[in-house]
Amino acid sequence: MNTGRDDFLTWVSRERGAALPVRTTDAVLTMLALRGAERRAGVPEPTPQLVRQVLHEDLPQLLYAGDEELDAVPAVLTALADRVRAAGRLNAKRHAKLVAAVEEAVPEFRRATADPLNLTWPRWYASLLSADGVDRDDADAVRAWLDAHESTPHAERPALPEPLHRSDLADRTFSVRARLTEALLEAFARDTRAASPAGPLLPAPPLDADRPDDALTGELDHIAVELTDRWTAAGLEGELTGRHASLAPGPEAVPHASLADHMLDEHLDYYGDSAVPLPPPAAVPAPDEIQGLLHAAPLPAALASGNFDDELREVSERCGLPGPASEVWTAGTPQELLELAADILAAQAERLPPVTGPEDAYSFDAAHLLYSLYERGSTPDSVARKICDAKDDGVAPELEDAPAPVPGSAPAAYETPSPDELSVLLGMPGRTEEDRAEIDAPAKGLAAVVDQLALTGCLFRTGDTYGLTPLGAAVMRHVITVGHVAAPDQETVAGWDAAQTVAAVRHWPTQLAASALAAFADRRGGTDQAWKELLDAVAAARSEDANAARTAEYFAQLDRAGVPTTALRAALGDPVTGAAARRLLLSRGEDVPEDAVPLGARATVLVEELDQRWIDDMLVHVKSRDVSGDTGIPGPADIPPTTLLPAFDAAAADWPGGAIALVEALAAADPATCLRVLDSLHTHHPDRAVAAAAGRTRKSAERTLSGRR
Incomplete structure (x- = not known):
C-alpha cells in the first residue's frame, strides 16, 4: 500500500x-x-x-x-x-x-x-500471543500456538474479560471488518476518480478478470486480511477463519445472539432504557450443576445423541450439535455449557409459531414469553392469566405480577381453569363458562408453545402454571446480558446503596420490590437509620425525577417490606414524603395530626391523587367515545372532570388560602404531574378566578420544567 x-x-x-x-x-x-x-x-x-x-x-x-x-x-x-x-x-x-x-x-x-468492548477476535488472540511471549511476526510460531491452544482443555483457557461474551467479539469482529472493507472500497473509488500526485494508494486489482466485481471484492478482502495480520499477528486471520475457526465464531455461530437482540427490543418497549435493571432470579444453579441439568433435558440430549426427527434438523445445525458443539457438550466449562443451552433455547424459540388471539386481537412470540417470565423476577405465571392480560380482559392490578401457585401434580394435557379458578387467578369474581370458552383455544396454543420450550430444560408447565426452571433462569440472565440489558445477580443487588435500590425496585413486581427493600434494611441491622436511608432516597427520587413513581407506590412497597412505625414518624417532617408517611401511619391505626406534615408534602400527595382522578375520568371518557364510534384523540383539557373537580374542591376547602393557593402549591410540589390537572381546571372550573390561576400557574410550571432540562 x-x-x-x-x-x-x-x-x-x-x-x-x-x-x-x-x-x-x-x-x-x-x-x-x-x-x-x-x-x-x-x-x-x-x-x-x-x-x-x-x-x-x-x-x-x-x-x-x-x-x-x-x-x-x-x-x-x-x-x-x-x-x-x-x-x-x-x-x-x-x-x-x-x-x-x-x-x-x-x-x-x-x-x-x-476498553474490552473494542476487542475483536484478532485483537484478543494477539493479546494472548503477546502474553505468552510468542513472536507475533512469525506465522509459524502463531500457528503452533493456536494448535496448542485449541488442544488445551476449555477450563484452562483464559476467560474473556468482563463483561464480554463470545457474541460480543463475534459481532465486533464482523462490524470492524465491514468498516475496514468499506474504507478500502472508498479508497479504491478515490484512486479511480483522481489518484493522488503520490500515486494510487491501493495496488491495482485484477479488473480484467471474467467477473471484475468479484475480483475487486476478493482483492479488497485480501488486503483487509493482510492489514489485520500486520496489526495483530502474522497469519492469524487465515487461521481464525480456517483451521481454527472454532476459536473465533462469527455471528452465525452464536444463535442466542439473535434472541438477545429480541430481549433488548422487549426491554426497550417496556422501559425505554437498557440500563433499567431487571430483578434477579431467586436462585440459579451452581456452576457445577449446569452440565447435569443440560444433559437431563430431553431436547439437548436428543440433539447430542443424533437421535431426533427431521423437523429438529435445523435446530441441530444452528447449534452445531452434534458437530462443533459436541466438545462443549462433553467437556465444556459451565459458561460454555450455559451458552450452548442458550443456543438450543434460541433455536427452538425461533421455530415456534406466535400465540395469536381471535381476529389477531393480540399476538406474542416465544421471545416475548421468555422475556416476560424473566421480567417478573422468574416467578411462575398462569397460562390463562397471560391470555387474559394479553386480550386486556381484566386482571386485578395486584395479581398481574403475582406468582402463580405451582400444583403438586397435573395432567400432561392442558385444561383451561374452571370459572371459579379463573375468578381467583384473575382477581375478578364472577367468571363464567362463556369467559372460559373464550380463552380456551389461545390458552391451549400458549400451553403448546410452553411445552415445546420446556423440552430445552429451561421452562416447565404444571397444569395452568408455567415458568422458568433454575437452568432457564440462568440461561435467560445470560441471554439478556448479551443483549446489554441490565440484569444484575443477587450479589450485585446486595451491594447497591439506598438510591440505587429505590431507583431499581420501582419497576419490579411489588413483592420482589418489598423483599429487596427489606433485605437492604436487614443487611444494615434493620435499624431506623437503615430505613431512613431508604425513605430519604424515595424523597430524593420523587423530587429530582419527573418520571419517578408516585409516593403512594413507593410507600406501598415500603409497607409490604415492613418499614417500622418509628421510621415513618421520623419522616413526617420531610417536605416531599411526609404526607405519604402520615397516610401509612393512619392506615396502621396510628394517630397523627395533619399539621405534623409540611404543606409541600401534602401537596405532593394531593397532586398525585388529582392526577389519578384525571386518569380515571379519561378512561371513562375514552370508553364512552369508543361506544359512540368517535375515533378522535382527546386532549388533556377535553376530558370532562367528573371526579377531578369534586376532589379538587374538597381539598381546596381545607387548604390554607383556598383554591388559588392550592393551585400554586400543586405546581410547586410537582410541576410535571400537575400539568394536565391544571389544564382541566383552567378549562372546566366554574370559578373563573380559579380557572385563570390554573392557566397562569400551568405556564409557570412549564417554565420551571424547561429550566430543569
Missing part, C-alpha cells in the same frame, strides 16, 4: 536519530490514508479531525500493540506532522494546532484501546 511508510521511517531515523515501531507506524499511516488524508507530501497528511477519528474509532479496534508500541503513537503522529511541515505542506500555526490535537486525543485513545 502506497503510504510512504518506509521513506517516512528512514526520514525519522535520519532526522531524529530514532526508530519508530513499524507496526504502529504502519497502522497510523494506513488508516489516515484510508480515511482520505492528502498524500502530496509523500505521506498521509493528518488533520485534527482525522487524528481524532483514527485514534478514537479505528486503531482501538484494529491494532493490537504492546505497551511500547502504543506509547509511540503520539510520537508517530508528531513526527508525521513534522514531515508534512518539512515538505512545505503545513505552516507553523497549523502545525502547532495539529500537535495540540494529537495531545488532546491521546487520553481517549488510551481509554478506548483498553
Whole structure:
C-alpha cells in the first residue's frame, strides 16, 4: 500500500536519530490514508479531525500493540506532522494546532484501546500471543500456538474479560471488518476518480478478470486480511477463519445472539432504557450443576445423541450439535455449557409459531414469553392469566405480577381453569363458562408453545402454571446480558446503596420490590437509620425525577417490606414524603395530626391523587367515545372532570388560602404531574378566578420544567 511508510521511517531515523515501531507506524499511516488524508507530501497528511477519528474509532479496534508500541503513537503522529511541515505542506500555526490535537486525543485513545468492548477476535488472540511471549511476526510460531491452544482443555483457557461474551467479539469482529472493507472500497473509488500526485494508494486489482466485481471484492478482502495480520499477528486471520475457526465464531455461530437482540427490543418497549435493571432470579444453579441439568433435558440430549426427527434438523445445525458443539457438550466449562443451552433455547424459540388471539386481537412470540417470565423476577405465571392480560380482559392490578401457585401434580394435557379458578387467578369474581370458552383455544396454543420450550430444560408447565426452571433462569440472565440489558445477580443487588435500590425496585413486581427493600434494611441491622436511608432516597427520587413513581407506590412497597412505625414518624417532617408517611401511619391505626406534615408534602400527595382522578375520568371518557364510534384523540383539557373537580374542591376547602393557593402549591410540589390537572381546571372550573390561576400557574410550571432540562 502506497503510504510512504518506509521513506517516512528512514526520514525519522535520519532526522531524529530514532526508530519508530513499524507496526504502529504502519497502522497510523494506513488508516489516515484510508480515511482520505492528502498524500502530496509523500505521506498521509493528518488533520485534527482525522487524528481524532483514527485514534478514537479505528486503531482501538484494529491494532493490537504492546505497551511500547502504543506509547509511540503520539510520537508517530508528531513526527508525521513534522514531515508534512518539512515538505512545505503545513505552516507553523497549523502545525502547532495539529500537535495540540494529537495531545488532546491521546487520553481517549488510551481509554478506548483498553476498553474490552473494542476487542475483536484478532485483537484478543494477539493479546494472548503477546502474553505468552510468542513472536507475533512469525506465522509459524502463531500457528503452533493456536494448535496448542485449541488442544488445551476449555477450563484452562483464559476467560474473556468482563463483561464480554463470545457474541460480543463475534459481532465486533464482523462490524470492524465491514468498516475496514468499506474504507478500502472508498479508497479504491478515490484512486479511480483522481489518484493522488503520490500515486494510487491501493495496488491495482485484477479488473480484467471474467467477473471484475468479484475480483475487486476478493482483492479488497485480501488486503483487509493482510492489514489485520500486520496489526495483530502474522497469519492469524487465515487461521481464525480456517483451521481454527472454532476459536473465533462469527455471528452465525452464536444463535442466542439473535434472541438477545429480541430481549433488548422487549426491554426497550417496556422501559425505554437498557440500563433499567431487571430483578434477579431467586436462585440459579451452581456452576457445577449446569452440565447435569443440560444433559437431563430431553431436547439437548436428543440433539447430542443424533437421535431426533427431521423437523429438529435445523435446530441441530444452528447449534452445531452434534458437530462443533459436541466438545462443549462433553467437556465444556459451565459458561460454555450455559451458552450452548442458550443456543438450543434460541433455536427452538425461533421455530415456534406466535400465540395469536381471535381476529389477531393480540399476538406474542416465544421471545416475548421468555422475556416476560424473566421480567417478573422468574416467578411462575398462569397460562390463562397471560391470555387474559394479553386480550386486556381484566386482571386485578395486584395479581398481574403475582406468582402463580405451582400444583403438586397435573395432567400432561392442558385444561383451561374452571370459572371459579379463573375468578381467583384473575382477581375478578364472577367468571363464567362463556369467559372460559373464550380463552380456551389461545390458552391451549400458549400451553403448546410452553411445552415445546420446556423440552430445552429451561421452562416447565404444571397444569395452568408455567415458568422458568433454575437452568432457564440462568440461561435467560445470560441471554439478556448479551443483549446489554441490565440484569444484575443477587450479589450485585446486595451491594447497591439506598438510591440505587429505590431507583431499581420501582419497576419490579411489588413483592420482589418489598423483599429487596427489606433485605437492604436487614443487611444494615434493620435499624431506623437503615430505613431512613431508604425513605430519604424515595424523597430524593420523587423530587429530582419527573418520571419517578408516585409516593403512594413507593410507600406501598415500603409497607409490604415492613418499614417500622418509628421510621415513618421520623419522616413526617420531610417536605416531599411526609404526607405519604402520615397516610401509612393512619392506615396502621396510628394517630397523627395533619399539621405534623409540611404543606409541600401534602401537596405532593394531593397532586398525585388529582392526577389519578384525571386518569380515571379519561378512561371513562375514552370508553364512552369508543361506544359512540368517535375515533378522535382527546386532549388533556377535553376530558370532562367528573371526579377531578369534586376532589379538587374538597381539598381546596381545607387548604390554607383556598383554591388559588392550592393551585400554586400543586405546581410547586410537582410541576410535571400537575400539568394536565391544571389544564382541566383552567378549562372546566366554574370559578373563573380559579380557572385563570390554573392557566397562569400551568405556564409557570412549564417554565420551571424547561429550566430543569
